Amino acid sequence: MKLSTCLTIIFFGAASLICNAQTTIQLSAVDNGKNPVISKYIYSHFAEHLGHGIYGGFYVGDTSKIPNTNGVRNDVIAALRKMKIPALRWPGGCFADTYHWKDGIGPKDKRPEMVNRWWGGVTEDNSFGTHEFLNMCELLGTEPYLAGNIGSGTVQELSDWVQYVSSDSKNPMSELRKQNGRDKSWKVGFWGVGNEAWGCGGNMTPEYYANEFRKYSTFMANGGDGKMFRVASGASDDDYNWTETLMKNIPHGLVEGVALHHYAIIDWGKKGPSTNFTEKQYFQIMQSAMRMEELVTKHSAIMDKYDPGKKIALVVDEWGGWYDVEPSTNPGFLYQQNTIRDAMIAGVTLNIFNNHSERVRMANLAQCVNVLQAVILTDNAKMILTPTYHVMEMYNVHQDATLIPLTVKTDDYTLGTDKLPAISASASKDKDGVVHISLVNIDPNKAKQVTVNLGDIKSTHITGRILTSQKLQDYNSFTEPDKIKPEPFKDAILKNGAINITMPAASVIVLALN
Structure with a gap:
């Protein structure tokens, strides 16, 4: 039996458990004539x-x-x-x-x-x-x-x-x-x-x-x-x-x-x-x-x-x-x-x-x-x-923007005997040629290692934004209106036609490639 290894990492002051299971996302080719436009x-x-x-x-x-x-x-x-x-x-x-x-x-x-x-x-x-x-x-x-x-x-x-x-x-x-x-x-x-x-x-x-x-x-x-x-x-x-x-x-x-x-x-x-x-x-x-x-x-x-x-x-x-x-x-x-x-x-x-x-x-x-x-x-x-x-x-x-079809192979977010896909994603290419990839990790307990294979998409520069917080129950209040807001995400690694990132627990990330 192969045992998974785990470690604890810190994102924005919150501890997340990360295991060696990995999500793989494969982007398809962009075809402006066939791919639908995201209205x-x-x-x-x-x-x-x-x-x-x-x-x-x-x-x-x-x-x-x-x-x-x-x-x-x-x-x-x-x-x-x-x-x-x-x-x-x-x-x-x-x-x-x-x-x-x-x-x-x-x-x-x-x-x-x-x-x-x-x-x-x-x-x-x-x-x-x-x-x-x-x-x-x-x-x-x-x-x-x-x-x-x-x-x-x-x-x-x-x-x-x-x-x-x-x-x-x-x-x-x-x-x-x-x-x-x-x-x-x-x-x-x-x-x-x-x-x-x-x-x-x-x-x-x-x-x-x-x-x-x-x-x-x-x-x-x-x-x-x-x-x-x-x-x-x-x-x-x-x-x-x-x-x-x-x-x-x-x-x-x-x-x-x-x-x-x-x-x-x-x-x-x-x-x-x-x-x-x-x-x-x-x-x-x-x-x-x-x-x-x-x-x-x-x-x-x-x-x-x-x-x-x-x-x-x-x-x-x-x-x-x-x-x-x-x-x-x-x-x-x-x-x-x-x-x-x-x-x-x-x-x-x-x-x-x-x-x-x-x-x-x-x-x-x-x-x-x-x-x-x-x-x-x-x-x-x-x-x-x-x-x-x-x-x-x-x-x-x-x-x-023009939809970029993709396939997601993800591990699960489990609670007891129930499970849901942990990672959700979509991607598009805008009229200026910039590719955007939106990612969600719904698992509130574990960070996730994600690899995005870009296929035919060529890119040399990547930026990102992230929305997350310490707890699922966190919210913006009238006394603390900016407790949750997007922050720059600089931990995406672009190399050899793929992006590797670690998504914190319960987070939303949007990447831009050009």
């Missing part, structure tokens, strides 16, 4: 009228003492612009199928109030509506993704919304927009036709929803002047029959994307804490997060049957970790802290999306500010960036 829209986000996601998160109003531009926080604008957020989904989520857009236009003192029945039963005053959102997207340099109401709305209502935001020809809706202070349209391209139609969007059957989609999509297509990308409300997790039914029953000329929702969660009844979790709970969450590989693969295979040319995108427009809310907060506000565990979820999930970019062409992390796996948390005038933010910012080098 930048994979790195999109989601903002729902939920808790303090909009009010106090993005929007404080133009009379606030917090520095703002037309009511939108300047610190949030700056942070999201640095992260390069390609598209932002709004106004929901479950909220979307109770939202009537005309309630959120015109003078604010004349806008009717409503009760947000899904998220805390709070009063929604509609002070943040269509103009506020679309103007905010312009500030962020991001494209809007509007989720239309087909649960409690009408075909006419959604058709009117399309005209209101996208039409410059003379018609009642464009004239109404001009009366409300916006002469030129915003040319909104991305549209969700309902949300979670199998659940809070109407508890529909897939057959019924497919017919509803056909009807709504037909009238939406005639409403705007710009190119429209219509996303069908897709499956929850492994409801493969839902995807099959939509692909079989919706004509391809009416749909550009089919959605999928999957959250990393332990149990819907008892989700576990966001910070004081055990290693068993960590393992369970990572097991759930890594199931995204299976879900994307199987839903894509169904889509391939009906769309072999891959013209219709798989749009994972809700994903992320979901835990119990923070103590003493409104359970309907879904406010949770964000630890190194969330960095692991983000890194692994984005690697999956990158590697499936021939079909996955948009994804939206849930959610952007103060809700679920947020990239930003706010507390009055204070703002912090979470570990998830830093992973998304580190990974933005993959946006619109």
Whole structure:
């Protein structure tokens, strides 16, 4: 019997156990004609009228003492612009199928109030509506993704919304927009036709929803002047029959994307804490997060049957970790802290999306500010960036770059008799010829030796960044906002067409080669 040898090493003051098992990653050739491009829209986000996601998160109003531009926080604008957020989904989520857009236009003192029945039963005053959102997207340099109401709305209502935001020809809706202070349209391209139609969007059957989609999509297509990308409300997790039914029953000329929702969660009844979790709970969450590989693969295979040319995108427009809310907060506000565990979820999930970019062409992390796996948390005038933010910012080098296929032979992260692949990776080549490789070691106890064989890729210079911390449970707080942040990684050795690195336990590394 051959025994493995181990030693203890120190990274950023934290001890890690490293064994002689080695991960090998083999990069394939870069073929700009055949390899898919990693759509930048994979790195999109989601903002729902939920808790303090909009009010106090993005929007404080133009009379606030917090520095703002037309009511939108300047610190949030700056942070999201640095992260390069390609598209932002709004106004929901479950909220979307109770939202009537005309309630959120015109003078604010004349806008009717409503009760947000899904998220805390709070009063929604509609002070943040269509103009506020679309103007905010312009500030962020991001494209809007509007989720239309087909649960409690009408075909006419959604058709009117399309005209209101996208039409410059003379018609009642464009004239109404001009009366409300916006002469030129915003040319909104991305549209969700309902949300979670199998659940809070109407508890529909897939057959019924497919017919509803056909009807709504037909009238939406005639409403705007710009190119429209219509996303069908897709499956929850492994409801493969839902995807099959939509692909079989919706004509391809009416749909550009089919959605999928999957959250990393332990149990819907008892989700576990966001910070004081055990290693068993960590393992369970990572097991759930890594199931995204299976879900994307199987839903894509169904889509391939009906769309072999891959013209219709798989749009994972809700994903992320979901835990119990923070103590003493409104359970309907879904406010949770964000630890190194969330960095692991983000890194692994984005690697999956990158590697499936021939079909996955948009994804939206849930959610952007103060809700679920947020990239930003706010507390009055204070703002912090979470570990998830830093992973998304580190990974933005993959946006619109050409995928480099790779194979990973990794040892496992084991807990008892259970095991998961320890190392996750994806790679791309950008328009300037720079190759980026993103690596995640989910093992919280052991550093990993990794060899990346570059194949035909020639490189003489390598740089890197790393995100890690002493414990899985570490997080950025309002008293210690920079506890976790990317640091330069200088320990990658490039020699003879290969890279050798030692990845600390629970770490994310992004390398750049040129």
